[in-house]
Amino acid sequence: MKRCMIIGILIVFVCFSALSVQGYVSDDLDFVPMDGSDSSSGTGSTAPRITNSIGQTFVLIPAGTFMMGSPKDEPKRYDDERRHRVTITKAFYMQTTEVTQKQWETVMGNNPSRFKGDNLPVEKVSWRDVQEFIEKLNRKEKTNKYRLPTESEWEYACRAGTTTPFYAGRCISTDQANYNGNYPMPGCSKGKFRGKTVNVGSFSPNAWGLYDMHGNVYEWCADWYGKYPRGPVTDPTGPTKGAGRVNRGGSWYYGAGSARSAIRWTIPGYGDNYLGFRVARTQ
Secondary structure, eight states: OTTOOOOSHHHHHHHHHHHHHTTOOOOSOOEEETTOOOGGGTGGGTSOEEEOTTSOEEEEEOOEEEEESOOTTSTTOOGGGOOEEEEEOSOEEEESSOOBHHHHHHHHSOOOOSSOOTTSBOOSOOHHHHHHHHHHHHHHHTOSOEEOOOHHHHHHHHHTTOOSSBTTBSOOOTTTSBSOTTSOOTTSOOOOOOSSOOOTTOSOOOTTSOOOSSBSSEEEEEEEOOOOOSSOEESOOOOSOOSSEEEESOOSSSOGGGGSTTOOEEEOSOOOTTEEOOOEEEO
16 A cells, blocks of 8 residues: 555545555554563573473463564565564463474384484474374373464564564574575675584574574474465464465575575475474463
């Protein structure tokens, strides 16, 4: 509706009304945790944590409201990142790292990864492979609480109260994340291209204590890929069907633009050496 540049009170009023009908959401609210905490204080260092029998550690992510997607002036932005307000009504646990090969082997008894190492993230796992892992993990832990995060939970946890392209700011260096440093964000410095995954937790975490939310391996989410809504939503779970599942966060292979907090990627459910995951847990 920015095209409505005609001078005249009546025309301006019509344009404003059209915005309202389409569910326009102002971005005056960027982040509000429901527990009243301050995300800038490093919530992850004090939030409750749990560790299960295979060594996965989870940190409690508070409920809250945030702006999902990216502003129109964010470099490397895609059209499917329409900014909209999302409320997460229930706190949930998020694994502090990507699932490691040792954790995968403990549950599944195999290792499909190209880059081998106990503390490297498991990769080359399809969305259905991940569902099988979670099913077996729930049986092993005698619960039904383990699952993949929704796409909105993933971005909310990644941002940890930030609104910039990365939780580190406008730029992110290869000393902060494992991505292809030959392709930095516009105006940012080049860095290393390691050409492989690195051990999980090799870099500093975000304010909520989560490691490698940018780079290393893309991470599967629970949702089918689909268009974002125009208005505010609460606890969204994505469309009921689709052609591919969402994965988030970038990888060792791609540039910084593909590791932004808002970036969305989708493929049919197969796996590759830049695709892994982390587990969420219902409180």
